[in-house]
């Protein structure tokens with residue numbers, strides 16, 4: 001079975017909205033709702049764990065009770081409190097996941113545009129290889145800059161911009177998080193923990209549409225994509 005961890009415990013500082021950005025609305029519904037809806041539509045996903053701020057846990061639990069997306073889809077939904085860094089939030093979610101899960105997906109709650117095709121491709125690749133991440137070829141030339149001066153220009157054809165979901169065998173992700181914790185290592189994505197644990201991480205081609213809503217202009221873009229997809233009528 002597949003469990004999904006949705007880290008949603010950030011403060012959304014770059015959004016400058018004064019609230020956790022996952023509760024901002026697109027097409028009249030919270031960003032988190034759109035993200036949940038995407039995973040509710042995938043039959044293989046049987047458990048969804050939302051990790052949110054400590055004070056948001058109870059209100060969110062109440063909001064997710066009752067008839068809705070999940071009862072209909074026969075999925076279990078848990079809400080747990082996160083930590084001060086995304087990595088700690090994911091670790092809390094992982095510890096709350098069912099031992100019956102063989103594959104764990106981690107997906108930023110702030111990416112409401114993830115497609116069913118991407119979710120299914122990452123599940124399949126993670127099941128086959130132990131670790132797989134959604135990514136897109138980098139469009140920009142990226143430079144290494146130190147003290148305001150360029151020190152290197154990596155060959156763009158080797159660069160991929162990494163998105164989520166990232167999928168792993170549950171035991172591998174547990175072991176990688178345990179090692180990161182005991183080494184005091186803080187990564188910027190989940191795969192980096194698995195890489196330094198020594199496992200091979202496979203890359204699945206994603207869509208450029210699967211943006212992370214981070215700064216105010218991303219709201220405009222995300223809403224335009226949602227409207228274009230026309231899939232939301234509620």
Ligand code: CTP
Pocket residue numbers: 006007008009010011012013014015021022051082083084085086087089090108109110111212213214
């Ligand atoms: N996240 C989390 N716990 C944290 C930090 C982030 O669960 N301590 C989640 C966010 O809620 C988001 C995802 O991780 O869904 C990606 O993080 P990011 O885009 O950086 O969101 P924020 O940390 O909220 O934004 P900012 O960095 O601008 O404050």
Ligand code: MG
Pocket residue numbers: 010
């Ligand atoms: Mg952040």
